[in-house]
Amino acid sequence: MRQSSDHETSDHPLSQMPRSVWVLGFVSLLMDVSSEMIHSLLPLFMVTVLGASALAVGLIEGLAESTALLVRVFSGVWSDYLGKRKGLAVFGYALGAFTKPLFAMASTTGMVLTARLLDRVGKGVRGAPRDALLADIAPAEIRGAAFGLRQSLDTVGAFLGPLLAVGLMLLWANDFRAVFWVAMIPGVLAVALLLFGVREPKRHESHKPINPISRENLKRLNAAYWWVVGIGAVFTLARFSEAFLVLRAAQGGVPIALVPLVMVAMNLIYAASAYPFGKLSDGVSHSRLLVLGLAVLIAADLVLATDDHWVTVLLGVALWGAHMGITQGLLARMVADTASADLRGTAYGFFNLMSGLAMLVASVLAGFLWDRFGAAFTFYAGAIFCVVALIGLAWRLGSGLK
Secondary structure, eight states, X not given: OHHHHHHHHHHOHHHHOOHHHHHHHXXXXXXXXXXXXXXXXXXXXXXXXXXXXXXXXXXXXXXXXXXXXHHHHHHHHHHHXXXXXXXXXXXHHHHHHHTHHHXXXXXXXXXXXXXXXXXXXXXXXXXXXXXXXXHHHSOGGGHHHHHHHHHHHHHHHHHHHHHHHHHHHHHTTSOHHHXXXXXXXXXXXXXXXXXXXXXXXXXXXXXXXXXXXXXXXXXXSOHHHHHXXXXXXXXXXXXXXXXXXXXXXXXXXXXXXXXTHHHHHHHHXXXXXXXXXXXXXXXXXXXHHXXXXXXXXXXXXXXXXXXXXXXXXXXXXXXXXXXXHHHHHHHHHHHHHHSOGGGHHHHHHXXXXXXXXXXXXXXXXXXXXXXXXXXXXXXXXHHHHXXXXXXXXXXXXXXXXX
């Protein structure tokens, strides 16, 4: 009987997936609907309504996304200290939901920056505890599938959000602010679902507080973990903010109301590929999957650099989405695999600290190159960073490591 159960877990991971993993996935879906309704329009709102430059867009996006990733260090460490994940996650989702009206009221780029920073602080607070909670809940033998499932559901929200934004923009004659107000609704629903639908694993109830960043505990984060941190940062350098995909589509003359469809296309591919590749990561070489992801990103950068015709841009963003599906859940799973259970929050925090710094550098550099040399040069630069990451992975494979 036991052998049969193990076989079923391997062959049918969805049927064995804990209920709380599904709930966390739907929480992510709802919050991404809320966030992407705004983010898919925000670059155009800043450029067309507030008169911002591409460099300003890159700076705001880089600061916002890096803030989210930097905050994850503190929330991850704190969740390890307490042995509790859910409370921090609820607070982070609530902060994200209730900052949405600030975008609707913004009249300057400074107000947009403030709204983006607060929104991303919420994302940072919830990110590491949520990922650590998911790793705590999911059985080790289907952990890759669990992260892939959550990422797929998250990304379903990421393409439903832009679709809803497009519909409302057409209905309300390009009224950005009205769409931003509506975005608060799915965010509030996400908070309620997390609050009432997820339970902490019982083993946390007897947890004794520890200092996750003591010298002794930090030594437990071994070389394999720090390699994952390093390669994650290089991946982020190679993949700057998706705001530049939106701007690339706008260059080709796509009507403003329809530009968010670019993000719909990317996230549709992302959602479709995240679970299959997450499940695949449970049984194949992680480094080889990362090589595949980088190769796809190089192809995306080269296609997007070619020209701004809508067909070319659509192909480029589809490849971009495939890259995300291959790599994002995989990197999250690799962090869980290389860190002990009581330090997972801290491990995700440091992973995202390095990725946050890389995101800031990448987005500001992308905006500078866009303004100074044009869009094509920006995407060629992304391809160059991909080559750097490939060199590191080639060394990894040459060392015979997974």
